[in-house]
Amino acid sequence: xxxxENLTKRFGEKTAVDNLSLHIAPGEIYGFIGHNxxxxxxxxxxxxGIQQFDSGDIFINGTSILQDPLACKKQxxxxxxxxxxxxxxxGIKYLNFIxxxxxxxxxxxxxxxxxxxxRFELTSDLAQPIATYSHGMKQKLALISxxxxxxxxxxxxxxxxxxxxxxxxxxxxxxxxxxxxxxxIFFSTHVLEVAEKLCDKVAIIKQGKxxxxxxxxxxxxxxSLEEVFLELEADNA
Amino acid sequence: xxxxxxxxxxMEIFRMYFYDAKKNRARSKGSIIAFFALFVIIMxxxxxxxxxxxxxxxxxxxxxxxxxxxxxxxxGGLAILLGIFGSVFNTYSGLYxxxxxxxxxxxxxxxxxxMIARLLGVYLMGLMYSGVVIIPAIIVYWITVPVTFANVVxxxxxxxxxxxxxxxxxxxxxxxxxxxxAHLKSKAIITTLIAILFIVAYYVFYFxxxxxxxxxxxxxxxxxxxxxxxxxxxxxxGSIGEGNWFAMLLFSAIVAAMFFVMWYVxxxxxxxxxxxxxxxxxxxxxEKTAKQNSAFIALVKKELARFTSNSxxxxxxxxxxxxxPLCTILLxxxxxxxxxxxxxxxxxxxxxxxxxxCSGLCMLASMNxxxxxxxxxxxxxxxxxxxxxxxxxxxLRAKAWLQLLLTGIPMxxxxxxxxxxxxxxxxxxxxxxxxxxxxxxxxxxxxxxxxVRMANLNWTNEITPLKQxxxxxxxxxxxxxYAIAIGALYLWQGYNIGPVMYLTACIAxxxxxxxxxxxxxxxxxxxxxxxx
Numbered sequence: 001x002x003x004x005e006n007l008t009k010r011f012g013e014k015t016a017v018d019n020l021s022l023h024i025a026p027g028e029i030y031g032f033i034g035h036n037x038x039x040x041x042x043x044x045x046x047x048x049g050i051q052q053f054d055s056g057d058i059f060i061n062g063t064s065i066l067q068d069p070l071a072c073k074k075q076x077x078x079x080x081x082x083x084x085x086x087x088x089x090x091g092i093k094y095l096n097f098i099x100x101x102x103x104x105x106x107x108x109x110x111x112x113x114x115x116x117x118x119r120f121e122l123t124s125d126l127a128q129p130i131a132t133y134s135h136g137m138k139q140k141l142a143l144i145s146x147x148x149x150x151x152x153x154x155x156x157x158x159x160x161x162x163x164x165x166x167x168x169x170x171x172x173x174x175x176x177x178x179x180x181x182x183x184x185i186f187f188s189t190h191v192l193e194v195a196e197k198l199c200d201k202v203a204i205i206k207q208g209k210x211x212x213x214x215x216x217x218x219x220x221x222x223x224s225l226e227e228v229f230l231e232l233e234a235d236n237a
Numbered sequence: 238x239x240x241x242x243x244x245x246x247x248m249e250i251f252r253m254y255f256y257d258a259k260k261n262r263a264r265s266k267g268s269i270i271a272f273f274a275l276f277v278i279i280m281x282x283x284x285x286x287x288x289x290x291x292x293x294x295x296x297x298x299x300x301x302x303x304x305x306x307x308x309x310x311x312x313g314g315l316a317i318l319l320g321i322f323g324s325v326f327n328t329y330s331g332l333y334x335x336x337x338x339x340x341x342x343x344x345x346x347x348x349x350x351x352m353i354a355r356l357l358g359v360y361l362m363g364l365m366y367s368g369v370v371i372i373p374a375i376i377v378y379w380i381t382v383p384v385t386f387a388n389v390v391x392x393x394x395x396x397x398x399x400x401x402x403x404x405x406x407x408x409x410x411x412x413x414x415x416x417x418x419a420h421l422k423s424k425a426i427i428t429t430l431i432a433i434l435f436i437v438a439y440y441v442f443y444f445x446x447x448x449x450x451x452x453x454x455x456x457x458x459x460x461x462x463x464x465x466x467x468x469x470x471x472x473x474x475g476s477i478g479e480g481n482w483f484a485m486l487l488f489s490a491i492v493a494a495m496f497f498v499m500w501y502v503x504x505x506x507x508x509x510x511x512x513x514x515x516x517x518x519x520x521x522x523x524e525k526t527a528k529q530n531s532a533f534i535a536l537v538k539k540e541l542a543r544f545t546s547n548s549x550x551x552x553x554x555x556x557x558x559x560x561x562p563l564c565t566i567l568l569x570x571x572x573x574x575x576x577x578x579x580x581x582x583x584x585x586x587x588x589x590x591x592x593x594x595c596s597g598l599c600m601l602a603s604m605n606x607x608x609x610x611x612x613x614x615x616x617x618x619x620x621x622x623x624x625x626x627x628x629x630x631x632x633l634r635a636k637a638w639l640q641l642l643l644t645g646i647p648m649x650x651x652x653x654x655x656x657x658x659x660x661x662x663x664x665x666x667x668x669x670x671x672x673x674x675x676x677x678x679x680x681x682x683x684x685x686x687x688x689v690r691m692a693n694l695n696w697t698n699e700i701t702p703l704k705q706x707x708x709x710x711x712x713x714x715x716x717x718x719y720a721i722a723i724g725a726l727y728l729w730q731g732y733n734i735g736p737v738m739y740l741t742a743c744i745a746x747x748x749x750x751x752x753x754x755x756x757x758x759x760x761x762x763x764x765x766x767x768x769x
Contacts, residue, residue: 086542088542
């Protein structure tokens, strides 16, 4: 589903992502963890085609993001760490805008908006301007917009930040549903407990370099993910 | 703390001069000097020069007639009007809607200090606009009459009083807008309408003032006496500049009192306004089947939604939409007067009317620079468009298209209407309409070119991309000069080749320039957008 090959991104002298390679298969929830400034967001932005990178390549269902970015973007949805949405639109206008761009038919979008807005309890606020939304409401709207076009691959940067417990639980359910239907999820998080319980595979990144990756069992063994993470951080200090 | 806040406010106001947001680094010394030089040329050279000329026309006859006070009443009045005109559109957002409000309020900073920092921004904006009127007026006065200690002090006091008075009035208007905004639903549209009324009143006053000034110079003694008798306060206000100590003290006390009242009102309401959420009735969501649009139409509609949701954006970048039909209607109504005057004045240059009208319409179209701040407006939400399955070229094209549509449609209607009063043959009529539309296309591409070249995504207040960005300034002046050049070059030499050849040449030049910017945007512009 997603193949990152030798991805390298530099900002001047600093190498933010250093020769990163990952493979996310259909049906997998893949966690991406690392300390602040480790290069997670840079890598994610490169994957979704909004950050140019220096070398390597990224393939989504076999299509290179460098060769055919549009074909790749059609198959994925992205939610950034801070969902700065179009404040000047109402929630429903934003969803219709996204649906238009992804050519979701009026009937299908209506059905999906009804379903997801209902699940996130956002229906009654859809006519309100996004400017009046709280951080959590914006996050919910961003999630609905991501699910609106039924993407094969969903890439999220810290998706649980700002969500209430009920919405966070719902998101975990929805992530699992995507994977059960043959899709894949790649997301970054600082909440190791969530990663441990939710992810099929995990990758740990430090100073732009991949220091460990694999199935949850391979990475953590009998320890907790937190212990392994802190140990790896210390080892590579 | 106050020192830090003032420094932060000044850094925000003058950020574009020192910091290149696109390259994310400080500007070079040469670049800083060039930016300041451009600012000085426009504010001091153009605006200041215009008011220096007006001052030189008024000063000598009025001071010779012993009416120096009347000179200061006129110039002071103009300074106050321009000062308010320049700052009023930013006062509300500058004072109450800065994006760092929450951050500053959460820190142990006294509210007074935040208010002072915000007021500094409003004051500097008002001072800048009122200063370009009153400072040349003062200099011309000092050149015309003998300089004394009293009139030097008086003029300086007048400058300070005017700038503080402008601040007080701007704050009052900002406060009213804030109060209204809390209860209005379609506040962007209502604010825009109120502001347009204000602008219309300003221009009505301006045109009436031109006639009145001429009349005033011829009858200075008569009017001076009447004003002095009927409005003694105005006399005293004007005599500040002449060095009247009593007037200085009196008006200093009045303006100080007004300032403290404004401060008291703001102090009482500032926190409430800044932290309040609009109390407009919650819109009820009713599910309905949406009409499906193509990705490109969706992008254009998104740009339109941004434009119509922001009164500052509409006022600063879309006045041409209103001015084009307004001026056309006025021209059509007054065609019987206008056309003979043009023939009489420019009789020697055949076909001047068609070229002058083309130039005039293009001038009005140049007031629309919707595309110029549109890239900067993406701000932190640029990720949305970039992560969608649309090309960067589609994103840029949608921005240009909005300006093309909002300017091109009124331009087409106006140009076709004016064809009837021009009474020219079919070829000239077609060339006139095509030339006007070609300029609309060029201006949209030029504005977008500047928008991409000088994009600034890191702003905390929407005033920054609208008012404190070099691209807006260049967009307005660049297209404005182009429009003026169409008329001026014809008057200079163009009439020798006649209107048909001249308009054809204009269309050709405009098309070549448009093609250049189009190709630039499609290649380099796209790359620049992707690198933002």
